[in-house]
Amino acid sequence: MNKLPFYASLSFACVLLSGAAASAQAPASLPRVAAGIPVNYDEDKVGTYTLPDPLVMADGKPVKDAAAWNKKRRPEILRMFETQQFGVAPGRPKAERFEVIEQGTAALDGKALRRRVDIHLNADKSAPVIHLVEYLPAHASGKVPLLLNISFSAASNTVDDPTLPVGEIWDAKTKAKVPATQGRAFGKIPVPLLLDAGFGVATFYYGDVEPDYAEGFSQGIRRFYLKKGQTERGPEDWGSIAAWAWGMSRAMDYLETDKSVDAKRVAIHGISRLGKTVMWAGAHDQRFALVIESCSGEGGTALSSRNYGETIAHLTAPSRFPYQFAENYAKWGGFPDKAPMDGHMLAALIAPRPLLLQTGDTDYWSDPKGEFLAAVAAGPVYKLLGKDALDTETWPKAKEPVLHDLGYYMHDGGHGMVAGDWEIYVRFLKMHLQPAQ
């Protein structure tokens, strides 16, 4: 499928305001070329663009009410992201099985009850297994709301819990599993902070679903879904981000059966490519009650139409991450203005559920301003559904959170999470999921 879809030729009248500049210029030392493709960090060279209007159907009809959004426009947008960006994922596997490895062990100085569950994704013994680790407030009186995190490393590296057995992660060099003594962890989750606020926490390693390199296809879950005789993936077949997001839905399948957890109040969190993952998981699976994405950048919430930092062309360059997306996504590289979807529509798919975008003012590559502008442009959908949007078109400075149903927070610093971010997450979670204290 190499032809542009019919809706690509339509353009909608939704021109964005630029917002006031909140942070310093990108330093001259940043590389201006990546994968052989120029990188723009100059606001004056971003250019003008017109975003597809989330509230106008592909056939030009306006979306006037919540029913039209839910029944017509939302499925239409979802389909665009499926076929053009992330790829089409299968449903819940018939053979899915939950094996409780540890029912409830006192952990974290008695603050938590730790539970470990293996989620078997396929009857085949060689198939991937999600090793979910949960921490529940030790003295909860009823079902608790919970933050489900997808991590770059095994739980033993993601949480400060010395009694948790060391997990395994993939070594990208040898393509083999090794003990998770180190790994890209982006700091640890401050589980006690969340427990004190009345929330449970669950986490799993994204590589449990599929390793994060092109060859990971033959080691992960997607190989079990090849059609008979199929040797290569088709243009709309799922990439690894869709596989990781699918893994989050499988974790949710389990959480729905966990009597300690209120499955109607499960929030999700991930950073970077896992920020893109939680955006897609939340868009696709409406069982998730709230989404917190950290620095999801290009291919996540940042507007691709803005030529700033990473672009679709960088993301899908053969030497970088084409395997993370549907093959179709690469064809929009260099032509984001022709694409039927952009980051603001991914954000709109989360509506009316609360969504917090957390960025960093020096994470130039991920375009924090592009994420803010996406949130502004998703606002009309939140409003149509009776929710509070950002209510500002001025890009807030670092450390000035804007927290409504849509939230935006830019920390003072680069790509990642800093301690203060977690305080903001907890504020946002409490605002919306109101745990019993």
Ligand code: GCU
């Ligand atoms: C690269 C990639 C980003 C991605 C990031 C990450 O920088 O270009 O799009 O978000 O890796 O996952 O850390």
